[in-house]
Structures are given as structure tokens and as C-alpha cells.
Amino acid sequence: MSMTDTDLTLRHPELGTGPVSTDVYWKPEFYERELRAIFRQGWLCIGREEQIPEPGDFFTKEIPTFRLSVIAARGKDGVVRAFHNVCQHRGAGVELREKGHCKVFTCPFHGWSYNLEGELTGVPDQKAFYDLQRDKKGLPRVATDTWEGFVFINLNPEPAQSLAAYLGDLGSGLEGFGPFHRETTAFEYEARIQVNWKLMLDSFTEIYHVPVLHKRSVAASICGPKNPYGRVIDVLPKYPHRMATLAGNPEYRPFPVQGLAYGLSAGPSVTSGGSGSTEDLPVGVNPTRDPLWTLDLNVFFPNMIVIVGPGMYFTHTMWPTHAGETIWQMHGHLPPAANAAQRFAQENAMVELRDAVMEDVNTLERIQNAISQGLCDEFVFHDHELTLRYQHYTVLKWVEDFEKRLDAGR
Numbered sequence: 001m002s003m004t005d006t007d008l009t010l011r012h013p014e015l016g017t018g019p020v021s022t023d024v025y026w027k028p029e030f031y032e033r034e035l036r037a038i039f040r041q042g043w044l045c046i047g048r049e050e051q052i053p054e055p056g057d058f059f060t061k062e063i064p065t066f067r068l069s070v071i072a073a074r075g076k077d078g079v080v081r082a083f084h085n086v087c088q089h090r091g092a093g094v095e096l097r098e099k100g101h102c103k104v105f106t107c108p109f110h111g112w113s114y115n116l117e118g119e120l121t122g123v124p125d126q127k128a129f130y131d132l133q134r135d136k137k138g139l140p141r142v143a144t145d146t147w148e149g150f151v152f153i154n155l156n157p158e159p160a161q162s163l164a165a166y167l168g169d170l171g172s173g174l175e176g177f178g179p180f181h182r183e184t185t186a187f188e189y190e191a192r193i194q195v196n197w198k199l200m201l202d203s204f205t206e207i208y209h210v211p212v213l214h215k216r217s218v219a220a221s222i223c224g225p226k227n228p229y230g231r232v233i234d235v236l237p238k239y240p241h242r243m244a245t246l247a248g249n250p251e252y253r254p255f256p257v258q259g260l261a262y263g264l265s266a267g268p269s270v271t272s273g274g275s276g277s278t279e280d281l282p283v284g285v286n287p288t289r290d291p292l293w294t295l296d297l298n299v300f301f302p303n304m305i306v307i308v309g310p311g312m313y314f315t316h317t318m319w320p321t322h323a324g325e326t327i328w329q330m331h332g333h334l335p336p337a338a339n340a341a342q343r344f345a346q347e348n349a350m351v352e353l354r355d356a357v358m359e360d361v362n363t364l365e366r367i368q369n370a371i372s373q374g375l376c377d378e379f380v381f382h383d384h385e386l387t388l389r390y391q392h393y394t395v396l397k398w399v400e401d402f403e404k405r406l407d408a409g410r
């Protein structure tokens with residue numbers, strides 16, 4: 001498969017080739033259906049296991065989509081569990097710190113305490129309660145599982161599928177990828193953006209815009225004379241997930257400061273334009289074994305993109321707050337810097353990435369304004385915008401299938 005081949009879309013006749021309605025990107029009624037069918041049923045990533053390496057370690061995670069707070073804690077048995085951060089006395093938030101280490105969580109309101117397994121273990125002046133059944137008053141459990149160090153939750157207490165089954169081939173193909181298993185330095189960015197969550201995902205999963213929108217930043221590392229329009233190597237739909245695999249520009253020459261940073265780096269940078277060895281990679285990384293490969297964009301339905309490249313990965317996660325607003329979070333992971341020079345190289349990588357994302361975001365809020373006023377009621381997708389066409393298809397199919405199952409169960 002060469003990067004100049006086309007007709008990726010025709011390989012998936014169920015997707016069609018026509019324009020798609022923009023209604024699903026702004027209508028509040030559809031957004032409510034998405035929350036019920038997708039965000040209440042799908043597995044959602046809330047962090048990484050290395051945030052809580054030892055028994056007693058915990059972090060809290062706000063889920064802005066539902067204004068929920070979740071505690072993830074590693075128990076004495078080493079198992080990661082998650083709970084709603086809601087005291088069963090009168091509903092207060094039990095743990096207000098973002099992370100820490102403890103034996104029990106003590107509610108700051110009246111001091112009820114819960115162990116790492118979420119059981120209610122302490123009630124001040126308990127004898128003045130009537131018939132308090134402590135064993136029924138634990139913190140509400142949230143379905144939790146881990147995959148390659150990523151901590152996932154499911155807001156359905158009885159998920160329809162295990163995490164492994166849900167992640168399917170996309171998950172199993174990435175298992176064993178080295179950077180998931182290294183001690184790494186984490187960095188993160190977050191922003192509240194006036195755009196639908198799906199448009200935010202779309203902006204990170206097509207490359208057609210790269211030579212134009214990112215001409216002053218990352219364009220040259222991907223698009224060169226051999227690939228002027230930013231075509232992808234391939235797009236692999238893996239319902240409900242999807243992935244796109246990308247080639248780098250082998251002729252890329254970094255700017256002077258970039259060159260210095262890359263030379264000092266303890267590891268690869270996302271904008272280095274280089275392609276990596278195809279050896280020792282799991283089957284799902286550089287799946288076509290293209291020698292020009294530089295990055296894969298793995299989209300875990302519904303809201304996370306795991307971007308993997310030679311020796312590194314980073315993630316984007318989108319948390320919708322309403323039909324036209326999303327909280328975007330980017331988490332990156334770099335090898336620990338051994339000295340100040342490597343630290344400089346890492347700072348360079350982080351700001352390069354941040355600046356490229358800001359270029360994306362600048363276009364998005366105008367798109368949201370336009371579609372929600374009926375000024376662009378259809379999107380027409382290029383063959384290499386197949387990941388976008390596929391998202392439109394999967395979201396509609398997932399919502400409709402879920403509603404059919406609900407109706408059948410009534």
C-alpha cells in the first residue's frame with residue numbers, strides 16, 4: 001500500500017460516499033441521546049496506573065460530562081478500583097484532593113470514613129443513628145478495568161462488554177507497545193472549547209488540513225514533495241473504534257532550534273518527522289509495516305485518541321459538557337530527562353505540540369457557530385477524511401442500536 005493510493009472509502013460500502021448531515025454535531029436532542037447511549041455505556045479512560053503505583057495511592061477524576069467525581073484507588077491487594085466520590089451519609093464529596101496516599105477516605109463533612117475497597121469503616125457517634133447498616137453504605141462502585149496501564153471506567157454498573165472485548169482488535173494489536181510500559185514524565189494541557197466533542201476528535205484524525213492549517217508548524221514533518229496533500233497510509237475501521245496510520249516526510253529538515261532540541265533529546269519528538277524501525281512493534285503499531293511510517297492515530301470510541309510513534313505516545317481525551325462545548329485534555333509521556341539539555345528538548349516538544357493544537361482549535365469554534373446557524377448543513381468528506389465519515393457512521397449506528405435494544409427490552 002503506498003500513500004498515493006486512493007479509494008479507501010470504497011472499501012467500506014456501508015459508509016457511502018455522499019455528504020453527511022451536520023445535525024449530529026450541534027442539535028441538543030441528539031446530544032442527549034449520545035449521552036445516554038454512548039457516554040453512559042462505553043468504556044472511558046480516566047488516567048494511568050502509574051499515577052497510583054502503590055497500595056493506598058489514589059487520584060480523583062472529575063467527569064465534566066455528567067458533573068461526576070470519581071475516586072480511583074489501588075487497594076491493599078494491588079487491584080485498582082473506582083468509586084463515586086459521594087459520601088453515603090448526606091452526599092458530600094469524600095476526597096477533595098486530586099491525588100494522594102491514604103488508608104481510609106474521610107468525609108470532610110461529618111467524618112465518615114471508607115477503606116480502599118470503598119467499605120464504610122468509621123462513623124463518629126454511630127450509636128445515635130437508627131438501624132444504620134454499615135455494610136450497605138459503602139461508596140458506590142464504578143465498573144473499572146485496566147488495559148496497558150490505562151485506567152478505564154464504565155458508568156453502567158453492569159457493562160454490556162468487558163473492557164478487553166470492547167477494545168477488541170484495536171486494543172489487542174497495541175498490547176506490549178514499549179512506551180506504555182516505561183516509567184515516563186507526564187505532561188498535560190487542558191482547555192474548554194466551544195465546539196462539539198466529535199468535531200474536536202475529527203480535527204485530530206485527518207491530515208488533509210495539515211499542509212494548509214499547519215504550514216507554519218508541523219506540516220513539513222509529514223507532508224513533503226512525495227505527499228503534498230497529507231494523504232494517510234491507511235485507515236482501518238474497527239467498529240466502534242478506528243485508526244489511521246501516517247507516513248512522515250523523510251526529507252524533513254528541522255528548524256535550527258528544533259534541530260538543537262532533537263539532537264539533545266532523550267527520546268523522539270512528535271514533530272521530528274522521522275520514521276522508526278518496524279521491528280519489535282506489536283502488530284497493531286505501523287500495521288502496514290510501511291518504511292515511511294511516523295504515527296498512528298488510534299481512536300478508542302468514544303472520546304480518546306492514543307497517538308503512537310517511534311518510542312512515544314500521547315493522548316487526547318474529549319469530555320463534552322453540552323452539544324456545543326467540550327473539555328479537551330492532552331496527556332503526554334516522555335522519557336525521564338537525565339539533564340538540563342534533555343529537559344530543554346522536552347519543553348520544545350511540549351510547546352510544539354501545544355502550538356499545533358492551538359492552530360486546530362482556532363478553526364473549530366467558527367465551524368460550530370456556522371453549523372448551528374444552518375450555514376453549513378452538510379459536510380463533504382475527502383477520501384482521506386475517512387476517519388471522520390466513519391465517526392459519523394459509528395455514532396449514529398451506536399445510538400440507534402442502543403435505542404433499538406432498549407425498545408426491544410420494554
Ligand code: FES
Pocket residue numbers: 087088089090091092107108109110111112
Ligand atoms: S456527608 Fe459525609 S459524613 Fe456527613
Ligand SMILES: [Fe+2]
Pocket residue numbers: 203204209210213214356360
Ligand atoms: Fe491539526
